[in-house]
Amino acid sequence: MITGSLLRCSLLCLVLFSSYPLFGQDTSTDATAAQKAWMDYMTPGPAHKMMAESVGEWTYKMKMWLSPGGEPMLSEGTSSVEMFLGGRYLKAIRKGSMMGMPFEGWSLMGYDNLTKEVTVVWYDNMGTGTAVAKGTYDKPTNTVTVHGSFPEPVSGKDIAFKEVFKFSDKDNQSMEYFNIKDGKEIKFLEVAYVRSK
Numbered sequence: 001m002i003t004g005s006l007l008r009c010s011l012l013c014l015v016l017f018s019s020y021p022l023f024g025q026d027t028s029t030d031a032t033a034a035q036k037a038w039m040d041y042m043t044p045g046p047a048h049k050m051m052a053e054s055v056g057e058w059t060y061k062m063k064m065w066l067s068p069g070g071e072p073m074l075s076e077g078t079s080s081v082e083m084f085l086g087g088r089y090l091k092a093i094r095k096g097s098m099m100g101m102p103f104e105g106w107s108l109m110g111y112d113n114l115t116k117e118v119t120v121v122w123y124d125n126m127g128t129g130t131a132v133a134k135g136t137y138d139k140p141t142n143t144v145t146v147h148g149s150f151p152e153p154v155s156g157k158d159i160a161f162k163e164v165f166k167f168s169d170k171d172n173q174s175m176e177y178f179n180i181k182d183g184k185e186i187k188f189l190e191v192a193y194v195r196s197k
Helices: 004-018 028-042 046-052
Strands: 056-064 073-084 089-098 101-112 117-124 131-138 143-151 158-169 172-181 184-195
Touching: 046 073, 046 089, 046 101, 056 089, 117 143, 131 158
Parallel strands: none
Antiparallel strands: 056 073, 056 184, 073 089, 089 101, 101 117, 117 131, 131 143, 143 158, 158 172, 172 184
16 A cells, blocks of 8 residues: 555655656756646636535436436435545535436546546546546536547447536535437436535
């Protein structure tokens, strides 16, 4: 097992060795620029602050359409949300029911200061695959839109999807999920969240 001090030492060495060519140059300007670049990269910014406003306990109501235009299946549940790794990433654990079975799903969301991309990773107990999506954060509307894919066991192929997260205010949020087939978006899920504490 790697101890905390050994891990910190390893990371420090990685940073120093990866920046070694910069520090070996004649001027200190390059070293200063490298240090600033790393600090900008690692410091949480406005997108992380927006994510942190979701920390707390939530209830949700979900609609799921098994066929386009059909009646949605309804379900409810809870979501427990926290930031981790020094306010850099958001973790949400959702529990409820889906199609009459107990449901639990974990999502991780991060914002990369360098690429300006949001990454969302999703795991749940309805499968053993991983859904990964990347996209953008629109600050004026407090909306995150990501595109990704996940493995589908019947066809054995990946299914493309789009998710739209709307952070309406401190007590209300929503998520819409669309499967993408032949370039068309087909709404599959709609989830409304209300803060419980």
